[in-house]
Amino acid sequence: xxxxxxxxxxxxxxxxxxxxxxxxxxxxxxxxxxxxxxxxxxxxxxxxxxxxxxxxxxxxxxxxxxxxxxxxxxxxxxxxxxxxxxxxxxxxxxxxxxxxxxxxxxxxxxxxxxxxxxxxxxxxxxxxxxxxxxxxxxxxxxxxxxxxxxxxxxxxxxxxxxxxxxxxxxxxxxxxxxxxxxxxxxxxxxxxxxxxxxxxxxxxxxxxxxxxxxxxxxxxxxxxxxxxxxxxxxxxxxxxxxxxxxxxxxx
Numbered sequence: 183x184x185x186x187x188x189x190x191x192x193x194x195x196x197x198x199x200x201x202x203x204x205x206x207x208x209x210x211x212x213x214x215x216x217x218x219x220x221x222x223x224x225x226x227x228x229x230x231x232x233x234x235x236x237x238x239x240x241x242x243x244x245x246x247x248x249x250x251x252x253x254x255x256x257x258x259x260x261x262x263x264x265x266x267x268x269x270x271x272x273x274x275x276x277x278x279x280x281x282x283x284x285x286x287x288x289x290x291x292x293x294x295x296x297x298x299x300x301x302x303x304x305x306x307x308x309x310x311x312x313x314x315x316x317x318x319x320x321x322x323x324x325x326x327x328x329x330x331x332x333x334x335x336x337x338x339x340x341x342x343x344x345x346x347x348x349x350x351x352x353x354x355x356x357x358x359x360x361x362x363x364x365x366x367x368x369x370x371x372x373x374x375x376x377x378x379x380x381x382x383x384x385x386x387x388x389x390x391x392x393x394x395x396x397x398x399x400x401x402x403x404x405x406x407x408x409x410x411x412x413x414x415x416x417x418x419x420x421x422x423x424x425x426x427x428x429x430x431x432x433x
Contacts, residue, residue, distance in 0.1 A: 202231045215347040221340060233279050234359060240325035246276045254312060268389045271323035281309050286352025294363035314342045326390050348422045387423045394420060
């Protein structure tokens with residue numbers, strides 16, 4: 183939680199991010215949903231601002247596009263294939279984020295219409311309710327990862343409860359966001375991208391470290407081949423995030 187607060191403080195010190203926050207706060211006021219009207223939600227403003235930045239980053243889109251789908255069954259299949267709570271959380275979160283931006287900032291989703299390649303497939307999909315479901319599940323997974331409520335899980339639940347209001351305010355940010363994006367200097371953008379990348383890497387490392395402790399505790403009690411395989415895979419992932427990490431599984 184302290185790390186998240188530190189990250190938020192850094193964002194506010196950045197002039198560019200402060201501009202985005204200003205745009206969004208004014209948009210909320212113009213839609214009769216000012217900050218903190220329903221609950222304390224300044225943290226949601228920062229989350230959405232962070233998302234707007236992330237969406238403009240090629241790395242973000244490259245990482246997330248393979249996990250995003252407008253077809254609920256495809257998202258469900260990706261979640262079922264995920265091997266731990268962290269990846270389930272990630273899949274639910276990025277799909278919730280995608281729908282928030284599509285329904286709000288871009289406003290390019292029509293109820294019950296899904297585009298697959300050059301084909302248009304009609305289906306009875308309520309994207310607003312689907313986005314709320316994804317955020318709710320992401321919050322649940324986040325709590326399971328950390329074994330407690332976190333600042334991030336609380337933000338996700340606020341998005342669930344007041345999703346329509348946040349999305350509506352995003353529509354009013356559209357013109358300012360595109361103007362901001364066009365005027366944003368490459369040097370500042372690269373600096374911010376690097377900061378976010380480091381932050382996301384740190385969050386991922388912390389989540390995997392927590393998962394490692396859980397799996398290792400189970401391994402000490404049961405020592406099944408399934409747990410050994412999961413530990414081995416997780417150790418490789420941890421070494422990828424932290425080259426100093428070293429662990430050997432003894433039978």
